[in-house]
Amino acid sequence: MRVVNGVFAFHALLVVAAWAQRDFSKVEIKTTHVAGSVYMLEGSGGNIGVSVGTDGILIVDDQFAPLSEKIRDALRKLGGDKPKFILNTHWHGDHVGGNEAFGRDGTIIAHDNVRMRLAAKQELFGETVGPLGKVGLPVITFDDTLTVHFNDEEIRMVHFPHGHTDGDSVIFFTKSNVVHMGDHMFAGMFPFVDLDHGGSVEGMARNVAKVIEMASPDAKFIPGHGPLSTLADVKKFHQMLIETTKLVRDKMAAGKTLDQIKTEGIPQEWKSWGEGFTKNDRWLETIHKSLQNK
Numbered sequence: 001m002r003v004v005n006g007v008f009a010f011h012a013l014l015v016v017a018a019w020a021q022r023d024f025s026k027v028e029i030k031t032t033h034v035a036g037s038v039y040m041l042e043g044s045g046g047n048i049g050v051s052v053g054t055d056g057i058l059i060v061d062d063q064f065a066p067l068s069e070k071i072r073d074a075l076r077k078l079g080g081d082k083p084k085f086i087l088n089t090h091w092h093g094d095h096v097g098g099n100e101a102f103g104r105d106g107t108i109i110a111h112d113n114v115r116m117r118l119a120a121k122q123e124l125f126g127e128t129v130g131p132l133g134k135v136g137l138p139v140i141t142f143d144d145t146l147t148v149h150f151n152d153e154e155i156r157m158v159h160f161p162h163g164h165t166d167g168d169s170v171i172f173f174t175k176s177n178v179v180h181m182g183d184h185m186f187a188g189m190f191p192f193v194d195l196d197h198g199g200s201v202e203g204m205a206r207n208v209a210k211v212i213e214m215a216s217p218d219a220k221f222i223p224g225h226g227p228l229s230t231l232a233d234v235k236k237f238h239q240m241l242i243e244t245t246k247l248v249r250d251k252m253a254a255g256k257t258l259d260q261i262k263t264e265g266i267p268q269e270w271k272s273w274g275e276g277f278t279k280n281d282r283w284l285e286t287i288h289k290s291l292q293n294k
Contacts, residue, residue: 024066029074032228035220036176037151041074043067045094046224049087049171049180052078053151058085060171060180060222062098071098085109085148087157088138089182089224090165091117092194093129099136109146110138111159113167117197124196158214160184160207164191164224166198170211179215180222184208185237187226189276190244190283193290201290205241212238225277240270248287258288 022044030042034049041048044067049060057080062071072081086102088110089095096118099108115138122129140146148155153175160168164183171180183191184207193199212234215221221229244266251261265271266280274280 024064027067027070029067029070031074031077034176034178034222034228036173036178037153038173038176038178038220038222039078040222040228041071043070045097046089046092046183047180047222047226049173049178049222050075050078051151051153051155051173051176055084055151056080057083058087058148058150058155059083059102060087061089061095061182062086062102064094064097065101066097068098068101072101082106085150087148087155087169087171088114089171089180090114090168091122091197092124092165092183095182095224096132096136100133103135103137103139107140108136108138109140109142109148109157111157111167111169112141112143113165113198114138115141117165117167122197124194160210162198162200162203163193163207164199164204165194168207170207172214177216177218178220178222179211181211181224181234183224184211185221185223185226185229185234186276186278187223187229187233187237188273189226190240190270190273190278190280190286191224192278193286195286195290195293199290200293201241201245201287202294205238205245208234208238208241240273243267244270244283245287245291248284249291252288252291258285261288 027044032040039050045063051058082105086108091114118132146157156172157169
């Protein structure tokens, strides 16, 4: 087994193995109307945003490749199974696994770094990932912001650097008043921060703070993982990032080791957040390593 990030490797490999062995035939795609012309699809992997209207279908992310036909079935009920545009919030497989299926009929758009990573082999969780075939690569890329004028609204992709990865976009459906956070938000859960590919816990906190400033009070938020959320939920997620990072930073400044920090554990207020993808100890490890990388 190749070891990456020391203590992270074994747990991460177990996660990859679980994904590889999952029976996707049992996954059901749930469709929820969010607001305006925007819907959310939940299945396995990152939540999908969908714009539906007279111009056709646009999707944000596309989960795992084995789910592509189930996603098509869900889209067909909304008006069409061949999206004209596929927006990638970042490069991880649970968000772009369907690129090769949907990229045959639609145009994939993403940040420059997403195409760069998808076009070459990457090491993730100690395993080699990719590259994707040409049909699965973003055709249009951008550096800072990009706007798609579709279904009578401006759909804005905004790059937020060094948060979850180095290529994250948050998607603003400006007329529907919906924000797709990508993996800059795991609703009610500690997030996965990909430190090996440009991610940063402090960077994620800064980025989420900027989104809070940009969003209207009554906006609806599609998190990368977890249920449909409100601005209050996003603020709670940001509070968690700030408080848990300060906790680890202060203990490091006091000379405590990672093992000591893990033994002392997570404050009671946030313990339940470790019941998701990222467990309590691993979240403390992530913060510790991220602060060391500064």
